[in-house]
Amino acid sequence: MTQVIPVYRVLGPLYVADGPERIGKVPPGRQQIVLGALLLEANRVVSIDHLIDAIWDDSPPATARTQVQICVSALRSNLAAVDRGNAITTRSPGYLMRVADGELDAHVFARLTAEAEALVRAGDPRAAADLLRQALALWRGPALSGTTSRALLARAARLDEDRLAVLETWLDLELNAGRHRQVVGEIGALVAQHPLRERLRGQLMLALYRSGRQAEALEVYRAGRELLVDELGLEPGGELRRLETAILSGDPALTVRAEAPPVVELPRPAPAPAPEAVVPLQLPADIGDFTGRAALVARALELLAPGGRATRVVALVGKPGIGKSALAVHIAHQLVEEHFPDGQLYCDLGGTRAHPATAADVLGRFLRAMGIPGTSIPDSEDERAEMYRQLVARKRMLVVLDDAAAERQVQALLPGSSTCSVIVTSRARLTGLPGARVLEVEVLDHDEATAMLATVIGPERVAAEPAAATALIRLVGCLPLALRIVAARLAARSSWSLAWMLERLSDERRRLDELAHGEMMVRASLALTYDGLDVASRRLLRxxxxLDGLSFPTWVAAALLDVDLMGAADLLERLVDAQMLELVAIDVTGTPRYKFHDLIRLFAKEQLEQVEEADERRAALRRVAGGWLALAGEAHARVYGGDFTSLHGDAPRWRPSQSYVDRLLADPLVWLESEHPNLCSVVELTAAEGLDEACWDLAVALVTLFEARCYFDDWERTHQQALAAVRAAGNARGEAALLCSLASLQLSWSRARVARDLLGPALRTFEELDDVRGLALARRNLALAHHRLGDNEQAAPVYLAALEGFRSAGDPVGQAYVLAQVAQIDLENGEQELAAGRLYEALDICREFGNQRVEVQVRYRLSDLMARQGRHREAEEALTELLEVVRAGRDIVGEARVLHRLAVVKVALGDPAAAEALLRAALEVRERAMDHGGAAETRAELAVVLAGLGDRAQAVGLLGRAITTFAERNMSAARLRAQQALELIRTG
Structure with a gap:
């Protein structure tokens, strides 16, 4: 007989052979696992994901796909030594290993056993036995011995089982052929190796009996029975018991007649008797004071009631501490009595622990819970899953899988029966779990949170301090775990007031310390998820x-890590999947925005301070500040038609891609307003970290928004924060820039004297630094202060100096603004032609550079020129057009001024009723904008109109209020005009 020597050997240690000469084992480790996996699926495509699972089980590294590709490349090189370098081909979604007939020992084994089976059916048992002997000779030990891959070991176990089955068949043939003496020793050795295989034990009994060793045959039976009873609590199967009876009685059917050897039906292992029915009741206790979630519970009950053709699966997903586990148990208890009388299985899968439970381990637990002895539980996960599905088939059982790490951890634990239902909880979203309905578990609403607090500590304590209760609920963000801890601490300390608990929680630095009671800890719950993240995701979270507790765009994460936008987006989505971040919106570019739950932000901040070096923290914050600076600066340039009328520091910029910026800043003022809270927050953060250059630069850049939308309080707050930072750092230029900008704010508040005092130090610093643009801006503001104080003689030369400064600095928009202001003095001095020339020059500049903001101011002054020239209809038309422009741009300061000026024109046109309506509209706008000086000017004008309409009493009242405001704000010129108007009205 010619021995078959295949090239690829898996029936024993894995190696590749060239003809009869062995050329050595495949290098151990990953190459061996990859080759084994490909050979077990020879001539079929094996996905890269399958290879990754085979190598790393449930914990692949981020570079797994690349490492598999390297392994395959190395294998190809090794196989080239036997002229099979092209055996492995790339085929989506992985690789295919081409194996010809006779090249793989497992294929040869399967072919020989199939041929032997055909020979048995054809009545040639001797030839069949020869083929089986040849097939068994291919084995050199346990299949794929030496491999560490769980996936390969499971397949190898099935191959080993096939070998035993063929070996038993071969022994049957040998015994039927009368060769009992030749095989008795071999069978005895096999029984010693596999003492629970009843078929082998029966074959040994028969071989001994036929060899004249009846007592030994009966001793083999008794030893086997004792083993089965001790190990499994079971009696031997019926076939083995019948064989014992036949041996005791000397049944002639057991002998073999030489002239016609009968084919004796040999004892085969009978299926193990079904274990006594066990009803597992593994659900933890329900929470007695469970409150809220009524709609979610009702939806889950509806989805989990058995019916249809498939297992009902509901996945409850949510952030740490949201109450998923308690909710799952509560729902389960609502279901079991009516729908699942055959039992409930429960397991904490430990998805957030360092080493989550494997599906094989959980299946082993479930099988034991259903009465299967440990010795009968298969080793492989696949076989355990088959046994599990068989046991629960047609039973009405509920399975609760708590804290799942991912879909693949759950997949093997799902029953195959439509009579069963499954509840899964996870911090991952599990959207890939087939057939599962995912229910998002959110934080409690205020009423639910209040009910929980009242249930635990008593409604009378909540009723006694309703404001403190509301504040406590808000402080923990309605997070159930945190709220339950607060309630438990209050319940344990009846002397504590809710206000005292609130005081203890108010300090952010101690809040997570306070949110602990017994074994309940918010920090520990968050740490479980955090520890399960990959290194890059943990660093990003830290x-x-x-950052502050505000929503942020994707580019912020890219800046923090200094990576590209897509890389940051992938990490953010991992944090969303882990429920450590929330996706809250999609911005104008179509990219997501994210935010923290406040307690998770505090945890991340703790980790930041504990893990990251101070230099790393500052560098990351510097990049984020640089990103906001770059975008705010670009937004200003788009509003002003270029980088005009603004000062900048030398803080580094971090720039997203230009295409992204173009989409983001399609409407720059809309973007500035949408990011208003973030921009102000970054000023505060950079001030706290001592990043003085970035801090003052960003604060000044935000004036574009503050001025256009009248965010005067934010203007003052950010500038004071930045001022403290630059003074601490000795940053003279930054201080001067901020003082100059604060002077603009004081002018917006009609506090010209305060503005003038601020500008003195700024001017001196800019002169010392020879900062041309800084000087131009400071002089412009100083001239405006003089102008507002009615001192045109001082204002005019300073304006002209500012104009020359803007020309030297190459700032045409600055020139246009000053030209418009000088033109106003010309108008007040009666120099109408000179004013017109300056205004039209300014208008040309604005239109050339696309600066609509200054253009509005120039057109406003042109309407004044028209009115002074008696061209009231033209002025009316110009102002009406201008009103549409300022309203479209949401310029409420401009809207108030245009309404006021239009009212004056209406009076000149003989329409005081229209003038009154316009002035009242202007007053409403100015009061809404908190423009107290402007509101006083409008009241004074309205008083004059009302006096002309005969309402002298209301006119006197309005003028009295206006004069008071003018006096408070040192608006002496306006105060004098109002007093004169009041005297005229009083004297008639």
Whole structure:
């Protein structure tokens, strides 16, 4: 007989052979696992994901796909030594290993056993036995011995089982052929190796009996029975018991007649008797004071009631501490009595622990819970899953899988029966779990949170301090775990007031310390998820903790890590999947925005301070500040038609891609307003970190928004924060820039004297630094202060100096603004032609550079020129057009001024009723904008109109209020005009 020697050997240690000469084992480790996996699926495509699972089980590294590709490349090189370098081909979604007939020992084994089976059916048992002997000779030990891959070991176990089955068949043939003496020793050795295989034990009994060793045959039976009873609590199967009876009685059917050897039906292992029915009741206790979630519970009950053709699966997903586990158990208890009388299985899968439970381990637990002895539980996960599905088939059982890490951890644990239902909880979203309905578990609403607090501590304590209760609920963000901890601490300390608990929680630095009671800890719950993240995701979470509790765009994460936008987006989505971040919106570019739950932000901030070095924290914050600076600066340039009328520092910029910026800043003022809270927050953060250059630069850049939308309080707050930072750093230029900008704010508030005092130090610093643009801006503001104080003689030369400064600095928009202001003095001095020339020059500049903001101011002064020239209809038309422009641009300061000026024109046109309506509209706008000086000017004008309409009493009242405001704000010129108007009205 010619021995078959295949090229690829898996029936024993894995190696490749060239003809009869062995050329050595495949290098151990990953190459061996990859080759084994490909050979077990020879001539079929094996996905890269399958290879990754085979190598790393449930914990692949981020570079797994690349490492598999390297392994395959190395294998190809090794196989080239036997002229099979092209055996492995790339085929989506992985690889295919081409194996010809006779090249793989497992294929040869399967072919020989199939041929032997055909020979048995054809009545040639001797030839069949020869083929089986040849097939068994291919084995050199346990299949794929030496491999560490769980996936390969499971397949190898099935191959080993096939070998035993063929071996038993071969022994049957040998015994039927009368060769009992030749095989008795071999069978005895096999029984020693596999003492629970009843078929082998029966074959040994028969071989001994036929060899004249009846007592030994009966001793083999008794030893086997004792083993089965001790190990499994079971009696031997019926076939083995019948064989014992036949041996005791000397049944002639057991002998073999030489002239016609009968084919004796040999004892085969009978299926193990079904274990006594066990009803597992593994659900933890329900929470007695469970409150809220009524709609979610009702929806889950509806989805989980058995019916249809498939297992009902509901996945409850949500952030740490949201109450998923308690909710799952509560729902389960609502279901079991009516729908699942055959039992409930429960397991904490430990998805957030360092080493989550494997599906094989959980299946082993479930099988034991259903009465299967440990010795009968298969080793492989696939076989355990088959046994599990068989046991629960047609039973009405509920399975609760708590804290799942991912879909693949759950997949093997799903029953195959429509009579069963499954509840899964996870911090991952599990959207890939087939057939599962995912229910998002959110934080409690205020009423639910209040009910929980009242249930635990008593409604009378909540009723006694309703404001403190509301504040406590808000402080923990309605997070159930945190709220339950607060309630438990209050319940344990009846002397504590809710206000005292609130005081203890108010300090952010101690809040997570306070949110602990017994074994309940918010920090520990968050740490479980955090520890399960990959290194890059953990670092991003920490760095995000440096930001305030506001929503942020994707580019912020890219800046923190200094990576590209897509790389940051992938990490953010991992944090969303882990429920450590929330996706809250999609911005104008179509990219997501994210935010923290406040307690998760505090945890991230703790980790930041504990793990990241101070230099790393500052560098990350500097990049984020640089990103906001770059975008705010670009937004200003788009509003002003270029980088005009603004000062900048030398803080580094971090720039997203230009295409992204173009989409983001399609409407720059809309973007500035949408990011208003973030921009102000970054000023505060950079001030706290001592990043003085970035701080003052960003604060000044935000004036574009503050001025256009009248965010005067934010203007003052950000500038004071930045001022403290630059003074601490000795940053003279930054201080001068901020003082100059604060002077603009004081002018907006009609506090010209305060503005003038601020500008003195700024001017001196800019002169010392020879800062041309800084000087131009400071002189412009100083001239405006003089102008507002009615001192045109001082204002005019300073304006002209500012105009020359803007020309030297190459700032045409600055020139246009000053030209418009000088033209106003010309108008007040009666120099109408000179004013017209300056205004039209300014208008040309604005239109050339696309600066609509200054253009509005120039057109406003042109309407004044028209009115002074008696061209009231033209002025009316110009102002009406201008009103549409300022309203479209949401310029409420401009709207108030245009309404006021239009009212004056209406009076000149003989329409005081229209003038009154316009002035009242202007007053409403100015009061809404908190423009107290402007509101006083409008009241004074309205008083004059009302006096002309005969309402002298209301006119006197309005003028009295206006004069008071003018006096408070040192608006002496306006106060004098109002007093004169009041005297005229009083004297008739």
């Amino acid at each position: 760095l995000l903790g440096a």
